[in-house]
Amino acid sequence: MASKNSSTFSVLGSDLAIKGDIKASADLHIDGNVEGDIACTSLVQGETSKVTGAVEAESARLAGTVEGSITARELVILKTARITGDVFYDALTIEQGAQVEGRFAHRDPKKSAPAAAPKADAKPELQLAN
Numbered sequence: 001m002a003s004k005n006s007s008t009f010s011v012l013g014s015d016l017a018i019k020g021d022i023k024a025s026a027d028l029h030i031d032g033n034v035e036g037d038i039a040c041t042s043l044v045q046g047e048t049s050k051v052t053g054a055v056e057a058e059s060a061r062l063a064g065t066v067e068g069s070i071t072a073r074e075l076v077i078l079k080t081a082r083i084t085g086d087v088f089y090d091a092l093t094i095e096q097g098a099q100v101e102g103r104f105a106h107r108d109p110k111k112s113a114p115a116a117a118p119k120a121d122a123k124p125e126l127q128l129a130n
Helices: none
Strands: 009-012 017-019 027-030 033-035 038-045 050-052 055-062 065-067 070-077 082-084 087-094 099-101 104-106
Touching: none
Parallel strands: 009 027, 017 033, 027 038, 033 050, 038 055, 050 065, 055 070, 065 082, 070 087, 082 099, 087 104
Antiparallel strands: none
16 A cells, blocks of 8 residues: 555556546546546646546646646646647746647636635625525
């Protein structure tokens, strides 16, 4: 059994096709095809890989095809990547030759923080459910 301090790395080979969402607390390397959303700490996508679904990761290094939105703190799009979908990032690197069809939006870490406490003179709102 691996200790919590050691990093775990999962590999999905090029001969593998998955239908369904993937959620991993470890780093993930994908060379195969995935039809579903992916959520992991770190994603490395091989050139032959195709992902149809949303990708959410702390860091992502994409070299294959992605059809869906991408959300990552640190995102690297390599020259062999073909992306169709919106891209949300904190830090972004794109190699010359990469193809992206979609919108880019820089995430503001300040906006993701919890909302400030209401002002003392603000009246509380009451919402009734039907």
